[in-house]
Amino acid sequence: MVDESASEMEQKKQAIIERMAAREREAEARKAARADGDAAAVGAQLRAFEASFAAELAAAHAALASLAAAASADPAAQLEAVGAQIESLHRLVAGAASFLPLAVRGTSAAKIGELEAALKAERERVAPKKKFSFKDRSKLGAGGGAPPPPPPPAEALVRTDTFKAPAGARGFRSSKGAVLTRPAGESVHGDYALEDLEQCDVRLLTACTALWVRNLRDCTVFTVPCPGSIYLTECHNCTLVLGARQIRMHTSTQCSLYLHAASHPIIEHCSDLRIAPYPALPAGIPSPWAAAGMNPEQNQWKLVDDFDWLKQSQSPNWRVMPDDDRLPVEELLKSLDLNDLPVAQ
């Protein structure tokens, strides 16, 4: 990145030097023309114009090309710069209008027109690029079973469209191969985040009002029921034991979910999910349900709404896990020391 921007700087410097030299030649030619005032001088003027026009044009094209190659660190500024170059080209042509043959004026204008069109195209390409993420869309395409094609949106929107934990939320982040336990009895209220975990065993024994789960691979997660919502994004090949009032899962694949949901769990841009009910907790563990204000009997785990499958028939993106495949609760809690579990209040 550093090298690129250094070479870019070098290129820009070269281009500027060339342009300055060209301008100087033009100025000298003008001086000469004024001195002589004859046809030869006009010829020299013309050559000087053509030289500086060509130099400026080449510089603008080069800047555009480097933009197109995504080599620029600050595309917006560079777009501005190209715009300024085009204006200066216009001024150059206007300034030379008195001696330019009509044909040369025509070709010059056409060249500027081409450049302007290229700039416009580039601007349209660059502007949405800044925030646009292809992740969600590609998952949608790959997400097994063709969802009914919605009418195309009027114009492409700039959107990131992913849930993120609020800045400063407590949580476990960026771990690999760890056992992560949030002990019982911490303050319930507030957000909690699980982000960028790989091959981790996560045990959340204190409920939180909102749990934000993002980018988990090959993990198992167990949480006591939360009184609020759980937002899951980009979970792959995970086993998730989750209880909450609302559960929303996005862009995830190949997960086994053991759910307690007080409302319909929803999935969007997901595939290959297997869903089972939240397991009955082993005897001796105090019931966390009352604390979460939920009734263990009112579990809507099976009533999954797939927002990519707006039909009555079963969505191909999830299925109920067969009884035989469901892991016993002891296994789901395997790394959990029962002493860690919440004590009765």
Next chain:
Amino acid sequence: MGLLTILKKVKQKEHEMRLLMLGLDNAGKTTVVKKFNGEDIDLISPTLGFNIKTLEYSGFKLNIWDVGGQTSLRSYWRNYFESTDGLIWVVDSSDRARLLDCKAELQQLLQQERLAGASLLVFANKQDIDGALTAEEIRDTLELGSIERRHWKIVSCSAFTGAGLVDGIDWMVKDIASRIFMFD
């Protein structure tokens, strides 16, 4: 002008208003409607499709169309634009991560010709959550100040506690009434 006059007369007779409720998913649209209507808000599922709620408010019959906000559903929003008197845009004030998505979606809506005549009420919802942005911050981020030729208002509210809901709806109803039923 003839058709518009007839439409106005029909509406005048029935004292009906059609309100369209939109916003990103998880903004709390359904909760706003249910809380306003005095219903239980404990077991609300994310809206797959839409809900229609008809309720009476200060002598008017409000038809509230509450349409799901998931990405997959937003392309269907257009199906609900027709003859909308008021647009209620609900914002999750605690969702800073998606505020720019929120702005982009709203701006696209405001360009829709079929919504050109609708008053705009922005609910800065979830004010009960710590760290929620204020209505002023949301107004600035959404650039509501640059809206021309449209009646609009931003009201901070919490659909969870119910605070602010009546203020917002009341403004909307009065604003629409003053436009449509001014000759009553």
